[in-house]
Amino acid sequence: MVRYVYDFAEGGRDLAGLLGGKGANLAEMARLGLPVPPGFTVTTDACRAFLATGTEPDGLIREVSDHLTTLEEAAGRRLGQPDDPLLLSVRSGARFSMPGMMETILDIGLTDESVLGLAKTSGNERFAWDSYRRLVQMFGSTVMGVDGSLFEGVLDDLKRARGAASDLDLTAEDLAGLVESYRNLVRQETGEYFPQSPAEQLRRAVLAVFESWNGERARIYRHREHIPDDLGTAVNVQTMVFGNLGADSxxxxxxxxxxxxxxxxxxxxxxxxxxxxxxxxxxxxxxxxxxxxxxxxxxxxxxxxxxxxxxxxxxxxxxxxxxxxxxxxxxxxxxxGKRTAEAAFAIATELADEGLITPDESLARVSGEGLARLMFPRFDTSAVGKALAHGLPASPGAAVGAAVFDSAEAVRRSAAGEKVVLVRQETTPDDLPGMIAAQAVLTSRGGKTSHAAVVARGMGRVCVCGAEEITVDTGARRFTVGATVVEEGTVVSVDGSEGAVYLGAAPLVDSAVMRYFETGERSDALVAAVAGVMERADGARRLEVRANADTPEDAARARRFGAQGVGLCRTEHMFLGERRKLVEAMILASDETERERALGALLPLQRKDFSGILEAMDGLPVTIRLIDPPLHEFLPDRTELAVRIAAVEARGERPDPHDTDLLGAVSRMHEENPMLGLRGVRLGLVVPGLVAMQVRAIAEAVVERTRAGGRPRAEIMVPLVGAVEELRIERAEVERVLAEVSQESGVPVRLPVGTMIELPRAALTAGRIAEEAEFFSFGTNDLTQTTWGFSRDDVEAEFFSAYLDKGIFATSPFETLDRDGVGRLVRIAVDEGRATRPDLKIGVCGEHGGDPESVHFFHAAGLDYVSCSPFRVPVARLEAGRAAL
Ligand code: ADP
Ligand code: MG
CATH class of the missing domain: 3.30.470.20 (ATP-grasp fold, B domain)
Structure with missing residues (x-):
């Protein structure tokens, strides 16, 4: 038989699913012998049954009344007993904490009669009437559906009439009169009398708590926190105790x-x-x-x-x-209890030191997200004082600026050199220019997956969202928090790591944790705690962590942060800046000699780039990706060029022939969908000499470093391969050049050649591709784009927030790897690649490599390493360690 009610003495914290968190923990405390007011819990099963059918499940009423009888016997008085009433609280409490989102009703059992009994037994008439008026108010609004603000209005009127500053200034008579007014209000609004039967009060209160599970507030909260909608809440029925009986309470x-x-x-x-x-x-x-x-x-x-x-x-x-x-x-x-990131590290370390938890458990108690927060500069908490408001920490960092209330004003002020904070109820794609211009974004509505949060994180803007205490009045250009009014232009400080907003310019301090990663300096206890946790993580993890770095400086920083190599060195920036002219010359070359001259000029520049990175990562692998983006990205913008030529022609002059040639090339090379166009391995196969030049630059850099006594470990990575044939041809060219350089230099240059897996076809034919590839690196950005058919730049700001709101996904698949789709391709490629080549080295170099949840997936999928931006390296190390627990 199903049981629907458990006495506190019967439950325990392992029953949180059935009894809710609050009920399970009340039971646990009772079991520990702590003084908990006696009571019982109605299970989430009962709630689910009620919500499914609209009536109490069979037996519930009897079970409740049995438990009530036991409670009454122990207390020696009955619920609502006229001369000495037992009073109860009826408290919601779900599996996961939903603070303030559902209902709780106090003082059940008070009636016109028992209020007099309470007055007598407590010897405090005022207290008894105050309790009664609280019951009528709570019960009236929660159970009977009377608009809560009407009660507030009646109370305010009374206070005004009595010249009372607070509730405490009202006398017992005042409060008795208030009860009378409240009861009239209830009758007027519902056509019903406030119930005088304690049993009825209890029953209806329990059902109202069940129903509050589906209240709008609760539903929105669950959606935002990814709490399933079908769990239901438990209801705790508990003897009332009173803190308002005088100075000794x-x-x-x-x-x-x-x-x-x-x-x-x-x-x-x-x-x-x-x-x-x-x-x-x-x-x-x-x-x-x-x-x-x-x-x-x-x-x-x-x-x-x-x-x-x-x-x-x-x-x-x-x-x-x-x-x-x-x-x-x-x-x-x-x-x-909830805690800040700083406290999480400190507590985990101390509890481990005290022997209360194991070192592995201490690792489980901290998170990469928390570590990332500690790496940002932050406000000096000892100097900021009390926060003006709190919201969700949607995008970390600390920012100070003048409050502005629309995008245009943000853009205008920031163009004039002012730092601004964009304050909106919620943001929409129209706010984008303002978000870009602002130091921080603050919204009063929306969760961590709201438009503001998603876009701000994507841009690295500080963001606090869903700060519900603030009321934004865009028309009047101000926001209010209680009695505080913040007009446009007022300086505020936004802490996106903790989700707090302060009035005025809060002083910033550097992150000691960041300094530790940069220099190894252990300046305080927090840093020591972080250092200890990092050691534990490094000891536990199986995944290696590399960094995505394109310059010697980034490579060196990544190495200080603990990177074990470069997982992705992009070569495209090596074609930018002053080198554009050389790229143009290469593209416009009319014959072989001209092209070779252009390529020949690029060669020493690239060699120097590679040599610097190889030196910074000496002894560790550096995976260099051959050029990936379409070449026209290195040419001037087509429209601009056309306008420039047209302007010259309009003056009746002859345009520069170089410009007309260039326009011809740009027009020829124009693509409707460059992401799916002539890029990646396709470039190497179609543009003569380009790959040979890059490979030569890499090989010569290796020779140079070897001669200098270094241990260069370059790897050559071919992007956007979809078929083994592409890789076979490209690889033959790579090997030809490596052999050439070995011969010329007398230094044997044997470099591993591998490929990115970033197209569905590559993943699906990975067994074949592994015949030619010595390593795989998942390019999960492109793999996500091509698997979903999303063009990242076009979709993220446009409709992702709608997708997130509708629950199509819980986080952007560009932030956290989509396990079911993209992840399936990853698993297929790992399995089939290793079937062909058991020692195939496999990593990931998309942005997912630094995302905690994705790191756990890559660990489970059997990858050898993740590669991420240098600043995310510590986060990835920590999460790789946690994944291995
Ligand atoms: P929430 O989940 O929103 O915190 P609670 O069920 O904890 O709601 O109830 C809110 C408040 O009601 C409690 O913080 C406490 O002050 C008061 N309360 C609840 N039960 C009792 C009780 N048995 N005696 C006295 N006060 C109570
Ligand atoms: Mg509480």
């Missing part, structure tokens, strides 16, 4: 360590004579938890001891909610 929240820095020691806020909601709502100012040591030393000591029990038991940072009722401490909630 109160409520607070606490962490076992500082969630910002990870520093050990209790940390939190306390509010005397208050219910828990008042702490969070910020109605009155809280005091730091340490003040409780003076207010109530006994409770404080108990709290410390319970929290230490919890941290030892959960072996992690815990946060709790507690209430003190007339000097008696009650634990209302606990969970493993």
């Amino acid at each position: 109160g409520s607070g929240v606490a962490f076992t360590r500082d969630p910002a820095t990870g520093r050990p020691g209790l940390y939190g806020d306390y509010l005397a004579n208050a219910q828990g909601e008042d702490v969070v709502a910020g109605i009155r100012n809280t005091v730091p938890l340490t003040a409780l040591a003076e207010l109530d030393p006994v409770s404080y000591e108990q709290l410390r001891s319970h929290m230490s029990t919890l941290e030892t038991h959960y072996r992690d940072l815990c946060d709790i909610e507690f209430t003190i009722e007339r000097g008696r401490l009650w634990m209302l909630q606990t969970r493993v």
